[in-house]
Amino acid sequence: MCYLRTNILLMRYGFIFLLITCVFTATAQLTDKEIYDLKGGRVKPDNSFIYSLPYAKGSKFLLIQAYNSKMSHKNEISLDFKMKKGSKICAARAGVVTAVKADSDVGGLKDEYLSEGNHIIIKHNDGSEAMYWHLKKDGVLVAVGDTVTQGQHIGYSGNTGYTAFPHLHFQVFDAAGKNIATRFLTKKGIIYLRPGKYYRCIRN
Ligand SMILES: [Zn+2]
Numbered sequence: 001m002c003y004l005r006t007n008i009l010l011m012r013y014g015f016i017f018l019l020i021t022c023v024f025t026a027t028a029q030l031t032d033k034e035i036y037d038l039k040g041g042r043v044k045p046d047n048s049f050i051y052s053l054p055y056a057k058g059s060k061f062l063l064i065q066a067y068n069s070k071m072s073h074k075n076e077i078s079l080d081f082k083m084k085k086g087s088k089i090c091a092a093r094a095g096v097v098t099a100v101k102a103d104s105d106v107g108g109l110k111d112e113y114l115s116e117g118n119h120i121i122i123k124h125n126d127g128s129e130a131m132y133w134h135l136k137k138d139g140v141l142v143a144v145g146d147t148v149t150q151g152q153h154i155g156y157s158g159n160t161g162y163t164a165f166p167h168l169h170f171q172v173f174d175a176a177g178k179n180i181a182t183r184f185l186t187k188k189g190i191i192y193l194r195p196g197k198y199y200r201c202i203r204n
Helices: 002-029 032-039
Strands: 060-065 078-082 088-090 095-101 118-123 129-140 153-157 167-173 183-186 189-191 197-200
Antiparallel strands (some): 060 078, 060 197, 078 167, 118 129, 129 153, 183 189
């Protein structure tokens, strides 16, 4: 009897102790900013990685098209940063290079140019992959198998492949091959980018 009673007491107080620990831990982990964001409904998924803007720290570029834009990004989740040829392209996230092309010198809005885009593809530690497209001829500084750090200078922008003007096309696919939107660190905080705005890279 006594043994059983002790057990029930242990279970009861154990549960209360666990509850207190959970509440305390949860409270302790929230910063004032997080509480402010929660109250304002600005809830973000915990697993959402924070990308750097894919160019040199301090430089800023106009985002021409963002997710599902009307021109060439219909039903496509990708970003087009307008930039003159030869602008430095930097890794938005650390990873391993899985594909590169740097031998093309042609570009335009003809179907024959679809496969002519110079590019870099980088695989991240969660299996997702980022694509950096339309780089200039010989504008790739990394090779397949290279490990790159976030912010590392990996190439130069250009106008190769299926493109109407010099720009960087940036696109991310998750491990299952699904095209996804990603958050970036900007002067205005950690956000999903919007078209028609300039974004300055503040970290590399
Ligand atoms: Zn594009």
